[in-house]
Amino acid sequence: MTEREVTENPFDNSSPFDALERSRRESFLRSFSATSVPMMSPVLAVYIWMFVSSPSWQIALVCVLTVLMIGANYMASWFARRQKAVLGSYIFLFSTLFIIGIDAVMIEGLTAVLPLSYAVIVIMAGMLLGSSGSIVIATASAFLWVLAQIVSERCLLPSVTISSTLLMAIIAVITIMGFFFTAYLNHLATKDLQGALDNATYDLVQANRKLGEANRLKSQFLARTSHELRTPLNAIIGYTDLTLRRVYGSLTAMQEDGLKRVLGNAKRLQSLINDILDLSKIEAGEMELIASPFNVKALVDAVDVAVGEAARKKGLEFSVSLAPDMPEKLIGDEIRTAQVLLNIADNAVKFTVDGQVDILIGLVDDEHWHMEVRDTGRGIAEENYERIFDEFRQLSTPGGTRTAGSGLGLSVARHLVHKMGGEIRIDSEIGRGSTFDVILPLWVAEKAHTQL
């Protein structure tokens, strides 16, 4: 296939199919019109010869109608070039149906080839107008065929009689032409469809490649800029913290209040940048997990300090419990495991107004352990179980407001859990609370030293 320039993403438009189909039909109509002279010329030559050898008004009429049919075919092609292919197709199909029908009635015995000719026209109608058009033409064909039978059987129109040898010759020519024309239609439809399919596949592959490249560049850009942002931000947080600790001298109450706000907002920004950095690393396939033995109790303490304080400040009951049969030391990426648990526990506190948040760490079976976070918060509707893991997705609150956060926490958490070979399950009821259960493969430090 030759290299074609993909000027636009085919998915930007509603569907390229309609335009593709329209242009296919126009090109069919032009091809059919172009074949009318080579197809009709031999038949017209026979009719003219018949008229010359024994003149009759019937043969004269047949000759005139055949010339008119060639004219109608050209008129159809003219319409096709002016984007009026449907009108052109109906002119082409109906004129052909009528003229062939009249021709068959005018010459005695010629109605024998009418079914074959009409069948070819119905196939052409399908190619030009689709299935609904072919049904219209099939109905018209059936009606005209019955009419032709009645007219010729009852001798309602005086038909001309020609010698049986000549009749046989005409029937043979029309029949053989019908066979070859059907083969030509088949070739036309297959070739055209294959071409359209080739082009569509090519566009799809190109668009997909460009999307992949754009996504890779986006992740690379995010990873780099996030890194550049983190360095000055760490300095802001560090120096603000030192100032608040009075390292640089005493502070007035107003100064302290202002600096606390600076610190709070800088930390929020830092967590957002960290999430973006993590996500871009994950998308760029650069997120590496480092497996080493870690103490499960340290995980419990970390979450108790980081989230417990916020929960208690809100007046929530908060508990973290470790199942008695839980091994003391596991192998895994301690920092990333803690990050998952903190993200989920942080949400539990954030979305619970009163009641409690409980965290349970324990075994599921011989090969899995889990971290379960239960809250008595606002709950999540079942249709949103999947959506909350989308990047930057936040569910609006009943009042229509949005809570603080980036909408990245769960997305990052799920990516990490999947990378660790685990899964996150949700069970929730609106107004009653939610349970997030993180299930991870169990690698006990004393037993195994499997690498992630």
Ligand code: ADP
């Ligand atoms: P963020 O918390 O920064 O908004 P997340 O990705 O952590 O982003 O969560 C996405 C959304 O999922 C939240 O905005 C919230 O609407 C919903 N959500 C997450 N955890 C809970 C929960 N425990 N209870 C109710 N809603 C939750």
